[in-house]
Amino acid sequence: MTLLVKRGLADQIFDLVRDRIISGMMVGDMPIRQDALAAELGVSKIPLREAFAKLEQDGLVLSQANRGFFVRPLSADEAYDVFDLRLKIEPEAVALACRRASADDHEIAQTALAALNQAIETRRPEAGALNRAFHLALIRPGGRLVTMQMVERLQVIAERYVCKHLEPKGRDDQAVAEHKALFGAWAAGRADAAAALASAHIANTLRDLRAEFAVARERLDDSPVPVLGRS
Template identity: 60%
Template sequence: MTLVVQTLSEQIFSLVRDRIISGKIPADVAIRQDALAAELGVSKIPLREALARLEQDGLLLSQANRGFFVRPLNATEVEEVYALRLKIEPDAVAEAAKVATDADKRKAKAALDALDTAANTDKTQVGRLNRAFHMSLVRPLNRQVTIQIVERLNIISERYVGKHLEPAGRDDRAHNEHMALLELWSGGKATEVAALMHQHIAMTLEDLRKQFETEKAHA
């Protein structure tokens, strides 16, 4: 068994991050650091450290003399992030499929099982676990720069994953696509898994485009 020890700042980071992903912290008002620190039972120093990390991850933005705000979801960021994922992630997954060990495949299967469980029991964890599954298909590549770039893009994508799954029926589609990806990847079918990953990301991007266009039209 591996013992995972988190610092206080890391624990706060995880707690606040989950609240941002789930939408519990609104995007249009400054985070009340005094109130949040009191609620969490911590001082403001580790809280500020966690907020600074969340800003680096693209979930928050800071404004002089106003504090930290949740970064609003927007169509421009979607286009940029998903375009970069389309250029990098399919090839990375394909190359990883060629070298994945049996242990890597078990980890990927466990990551998908955890994602499926969360989809039925705790929607607030879906974005994080979706990232964990996608990264499990990339990590065997063992190219740290590529892995870091793909993970960074997936971190930014997490809230958009939640948005994408809002319409009914998309949970089932995502599950089926993930199952197919895992099967191809585990079988070492690099060309096929790259094509399906490209399609998976591209379809999500197209769905998000339509959602933002609909929201804009109704605004």
């Protein structure tokens, strides 16, 4: 039985696989069995190929000649690069949007924040996408198309790292508090304060990710090395 409607199959497959990767159901370096996925969804390989081309473009999967597609692993270097770029671009963009935002813009951002908080509270896999929607809502009123496109691209790459950042206990409360303060300053028209809070929020996430990757690296270094000839 076909699980997906025939309209926009590639987009639906993209959304489904993307959600599985971001939620951790499909982990880094995991090979993706396209035959099994096509059978599960009741689709041909044509929309699968279209979906995976877009997933690769968004940096979620890698293709290897004669081996197919693999989930792209999380990378400390990528996380540092993405969040460093966000630090350079987003605070100023938030400040500009703060000065130009209308009452309707405030309502859109508040709705996005409420949806994000609910997803964080219930630990739904959509938290990454909703986090992106909230941050973009704080930038969109600035009216700078190129800036929006750049930030959105960075946010797409950052989604898996945002979900990883929220995993440890207590991070949910931290994120909710920082988002609340950021939105409060932005909605009140306090552009300089909003920029400072946006900068601190991104920097805090980057700091936490650095610590998590450092711990993971130490564990890898401390793992026993197998000795040849012993079982």
